[in-house]
Structures are given as structure tokens and as C-alpha cells.
Amino acid sequence: xxxxxxxxxxxxxxxxxxxxxxxxxxxxxxxxxxxxxxxxxxxxxxxxxxxxxxxxxxxxxxxxxxxxxxxxxxxxxxxxxxxxxxxxxxxxxxxxxxxxxxxxxxxxxxxxxxxxxxxxxxxxxxxxxxxxxxxxxxxxxxxxxxxxxxxxxxxxxxxxxxxxxxxxxxxxxxxxxxxxxxxxxxxxxxxxxxxxxxxxxxxxxxxxxxxxxxxxxxxxxxxxxxxxxxxxxxxxxxxxxxxxxxxxxxxxxxxxxxxxxxxxxxxxxxxxxxxxxxxxxxxxxxxxxxxxxxxxxxxxxxxxxxxxxxxxxxxxxxxxxxxxxxxxxxxxxxxxxxxxxxxxxxxxxxxxxxxxxxxxxxxxxxxxxxxxxxxxxxxxxxxxxxxxxxxxxxxxxxxxxxxxxxxxxxxxxxxxxxx
Ligand code: UD1
Numbered sequence: 001x002x003x004x005x006x007x008x009x010x011x012x013x014x015x016x017x018x019x020x021x022x023x024x025x026x027x028x029x030x031x032x033x034x035x036x037x038x039x040x041x042x043x044x045x046x047x048x049x050x051x052x053x054x055x056x057x058x059x060x061x062x063x064x065x066x067x068x069x070x071x072x073x074x075x076x077x078x079x080x081x082x083x084x085x086x087x088x089x090x091x092x093x094x095x096x097x098x099x100x101x102x103x104x105x106x107x108x109x110x111x112x113x114x115x116x117x118x119x120x121x122x123x124x125x126x127x128x129x130x131x132x133x134x135x136x137x138x139x140x141x142x143x144x145x146x147x148x149x150x151x152x153x154x155x156x157x158x159x160x161x162x163x164x165x166x167x168x169x170x171x172x173x174x175x176x177x178x179x180x181x182x183x184x185x186x187x188x189x190x191x192x193x194x195x196x197x198x199x200x201x202x203x204x205x206x207x208x209x210x211x212x213x214x215x216x217x218x219x220x221x222x223x224x225x226x227x228x229x230x231x232x233x234x235x236x237x238x239x240x241x242x243x244x245x246x247x248x249x250x251x252x253x254x255x256x257x258x259x260x261x262x263x264x265x266x267x268x269x270x271x272x273x274x275x276x277x278x279x280x281x282x283x284x285x286x287x288x289x290x291x292x293x294x295x296x297x298x299x300x301x302x303x304x305x306x307x308x309x310x311x312x313x314x315x316x317x318x319x320x321x322x323x324x325x326x327x328x329x330x331x332x333x334x335x336x337x338x339x340x341x342x343x344x345x346x347x348x349x350x351x352x353x354x355x356x357x358x359x360x361x362x363x364x365x366x367x368x369x370x371x372x373x374x375x376x377x378x379x380x381x382x383x384x385x386x387x388x389x390x391x392x393x394x395x396x397x398x399x400x401x402x403x404x405x406x407x408x409x410x411x412x413x414x415x416x417x418x419x
Pocket of ligand 1: 023026094122123124125126127128161162163164165166187298303304305327328329
């Protein structure tokens with residue numbers, strides 16, 4: 001059976017390079033549908049979710065090849081089929097990101113509705129409202145959302161919440177719309193900025209990406225380009241937390257401090273030393289860290305994707321912390337697995353009270369989603385005996401060789417694969 005097997009060992013030491021960001025690569029793959037011809041994406045992580053998005057693009061009519069591990073060639077023909085099938089959308093919610101590009105390019109789209117997932121209810125109302133303001137109509141039929149428009153016209157949308165997915169779908173629809181679109185209360189994540197840079201280089205006119213107001217002036221056509229995907233800040237944060245949990249001194253290449261400001265600040269308050277290097281970050285932990293309270297928020301706040309990793313770090317820190325999850329409902333499911341490892345955590349709605357313990361105690365546990373799974377692997381670094389993390393495929397969705405990369409820093413981690 002596939003699983004991660006982890007034992008606590010010596011402090012981490014050495015250098016590791018993060019891969020391209022999953023949440024940037026997937027969106028750029030979807031946006032490549034906006035232009036006929038060949039898009040070349042570099043620094044694309046070799047992960048399961050990228051493979052699913054490649055299948056989505058192929059179902060739509062594109063050809064996707066990977067001549068080298070980190071390079072993706074996407075050939076988009078003149079004629080495409082604007083439909084994302086159910087089996088792919090249920091395997092990966094981010095498939096919904098083809099909606100904006102398909103509407104922009106074809107004036108219609110049929111995308112299966114994703115169900116719920118392990119981090120709670122995830123609505124799409126803001127995606128639809130933003131696109132409706134631009135002249136799209138939506139009908140739900142047989143588990144699909146069917147969108148049509150006689151032609152998208154730029155409009156002003158105020159998002160209730162800076163949703164990453166809604167900002168991306170509206171942005172990728174607006175680039176080929178007629179006139180000016182303004183997205184207020186837009187998400188500001190570095191992956192949005194990378195997507196905007198990708199689109200601008202294709203010929204789009206976009207101002208303000210990375211700020212709460214994005215202005216898009218529609219153009220009639222885009223040209224495919226070559227682009228290097230931004231480094232994965234969440235993977236970088238995972239190695240920072242690993243250093244905090246196992247101790248040691250690491251260099252993390254391929255990321256930028258400004259993408260991790262608040263995470264670094266919180267880890268600094270806990271006692272982890274972090275500073276920027278020419279290629280990324282350096283971090284050192286000189287002993288057990290101290291608890292601090294954390295509340296997740298959209299970027300530049302403390303990202304929700306770091307939360308399960310931070311809870312694990314706090315589970316072995318000195319003192320008690322309150323962790324508040326403000327972005328998703330039901331993202332504390334993984335806490336039950338940490339309890340199996342001897343953590344002392346009490347959850348109540350959006351809050352978790354984490355009382356640090358000296359050591360965890362190795363046990364079999366189960367990965368529930370990508371970040372929760374990574375968090376359990378890290379927990380094993382501070383657990384006596386052996387921690388076995390089942391369902392590692394959740395982790396494979398978002399990490400390129402997490403076990404091998406941790407092992408290269410001296411951690412006792414490996415992933416077994418069934419024949
Ligand atoms: C993306 C990331 C995910 C990250 C999240 C927040 C990808 C593939 N996934 O997810 O890793 O945790 O951003 O940083 O990039 N919401 C609504 N209505 C909507 C849209 C969202 O109510 O129309 C709510 C969601 O239910 C959730 C919150 O807004 O509670 C944030 O969601 P959103 O920012 O859209 O996250 P995703 O784009 O799904």
C-alpha cells in the first residue's frame with residue numbers, strides 16, 4: 001500500500017529547491033485556452049493536479065506534452081470544445097478555472113459542477129455573479145453549469161470576499177471582453193499576479209493585479225507565449241515549518257520573502273530565524289519554538305493553506321495558541337489525525353486551541369487533503385517511533401517528491417509505492 005513512513009531524526013540541514021506553484025501553473029494552463037497556438041510553460045510542477053488539468057485541456061481539444069519534467073507545451077487549435085467533463089472536475093476543483101477562458105474565447109461553456117471537498121463548502125456564486133455582470137447567463141442542468149453570452153462586455157464587479165478562483169475566472173474572461181472590467185475587492189495572491197503577468201505578455205491590458213482593484217481593458221486577440229511559473233510559496237512554507245518542527249538550518253531556493261511575509265513574521269515571533277538569500281530563504285531553529293496565535297486571511301494575510309502546517313508546528317511548540325480559520329469552513333478535520341499522534345488540540349467552530357506537547361507519538365494516520373497530508377508528514381518529524389501517513393495521493397496532488405526533498409535535508413522520511 002502507498003504511504004509515507006516517517007521517523008523523527010536529526011535536525012534538518014542543507015538546501016532544497018521548491019517547484020513551480022501548483023496554484024499558478026493550473027490557472028495558466030487554463031488561460032492558455034485564450035490563444036490559438038503553442039503556449040510553453042516552464043517550472044511546472046510534476047504533480048497529479050497538473051496531470052488532471054492537462055486531461056481537462058485535452059478534453060477541450062488542446063494537445064498537452066511534457067518534453068522535459070518541468071516544461072509543458074500546450075497546443076490549442078482553432079476549434080475547441082468548451083466543455084469540462086464531470087469525472088475531471090470532481091477529481092480537481094480547479095478545473096472550474098476553464099470557465100472564464102472558455103466564455104471569453106467561445107462565448108459559451110459547459111462545466112460540470114464540483115461537489116464539496118475535504119476543506120468544507122466551497123461556493124461559486126461570486127464567479128457566476130462577476131461573469132453575469134459581463135453579460136453571461138447561467139443555467140444549471142444535469143449537474144453541469146451551462147454558460148452562454150452573445151459577447152462579454154466589460155463591467156464593474158465588487159466581490160463579497162477576495163476569492164482567488166472568482167478573481168481568476170473574471171480576469172480571464174475579461175481579457176477578451178469588449179470594454180473595461182473592474183474587479184473590486186480582488187484577491188491579491190502572488191499566483192494572481194503571476195497569472196496577470198502571463199496574460200499581459202500574451203497581449204492583455206491589465207492594471208492593478210496584486211492590489212484590491214484590478215482593471216482590465218479587453219483586447220480582440222491574444223498570442224501564445226512562453227512563461228516561467230512563479231515558485232511555490234506554500235511548498236516553501238512547508239519546509240520552513242519542517243525546520244521549525246525538526247530543528248536545524250536550511251536554505252530554501254526558488255521562493256521570495258515577499259510571498260511569505262506574514263508566515264515568516266509569525267515564525268520569527270515563535271523563535272525561528274529566517275532571512276532572505278539571493279535564491280530564496282535561509283532558516284534556522286535553535287530549539288523548541290514558542291506558541292503564537294494565528295488567524296488565516298486572504299493574502300497578504302496568513303494563508304489558509306499554511307494553517308494545517310502551522311497547527312502541527314504549534315502542537316509541539318512551548319505554550320498554548322489559538323488558531324482561527326477565517327477562509328474555509330470545516331478545515332480542521334485533520335486535527336483528529338493529529339490527536340491520534342498525541343497532540344493536545346481542542347476545536348470549536350472556526351477556532352482551535354493548541355496546547356504544545358513535548359513530543360508526539362508515532363501512529364498510523366490518514367491524509368485528508370494536500371496540506372493536511374503534508375502536515376501529518378511533518379508531525380512525524382517530532383513523533384517517537386514510526387508515523388505512517390496513508391492516502392499519500394492527496395499529498396502528491398500538490399507536492400513534487402515531498403518525501404525525497406525532506407530526505408535530502410536529512411529527515412527520515414520515505415514514500416512506499418505498491419507494485
Ligand atoms: C484557492 C486555492 C486554495 C486556497 C484558496 C484560498 C487553488 C487551486 N486553490 O482556492 O489552495 O486555499 O484559494 O487562498 O488555487 N467563496 C464563495 N463564493 C465564491 C468563491 C469563493 O463563497 O464564489 C468562498 C469559499 O467557499 C471560501 C472562500 O470564499 O470559503 C475562499 O475561496 P477562494 O479564495 O475562492 O478559494 P479557491 O479559489 O477555491
